[in-house]
Amino acid sequence: MKRRRGRELALQILYQFDFRPRLTYDKALKSLPLELELPEVKSFTEEIVKGVLDFKEEIDKLIEKHTVGWKIDRMASVDRNILRIALYEILRRREDVPLSVAINEAVELAKKYGTEESSKFVNGVLAKIVREEGLE
Secondary structure, three states, X not given: OHHHHHHHHHHHHHHXXXXXXXXXXXXXHHOOOHHHOOHHHHHHHHHHHHHHHHOHHHHHHHHHHHOOOOOHHHOOHHHHHHHHHHHHHHHHOOOOOOHHHHHHHHHHXXXXXXXXXXXXXXXXXXXXXXXXXOOO
């Protein structure tokens, strides 16, 4: 549950970046009461946010490559950021986060924060990327 909470907080922070382009990393972290969270939740949240931001260009290119007809900036912000979090975990944290866990957590985030179609969209995109990029 601690990591799930960290992913939820990371999603909220990354969502802010979509609507506030001049937002700094430090201000974004301060926008949520992370000090109220357990130290491991805060640390995990910060790791996910920093990782997604550091590899955003690479992750976004991968998403666009496998979503024919979808430009990354035309996707719902929640869906886009859930995909970014999952792909960061799949690509950069393989030893800590099993593939099935990364995908399942992304689908659960989509069910909780997205639209009715978000979980299917997120699951489909991630499955396609994993299959076509040979990430199994």
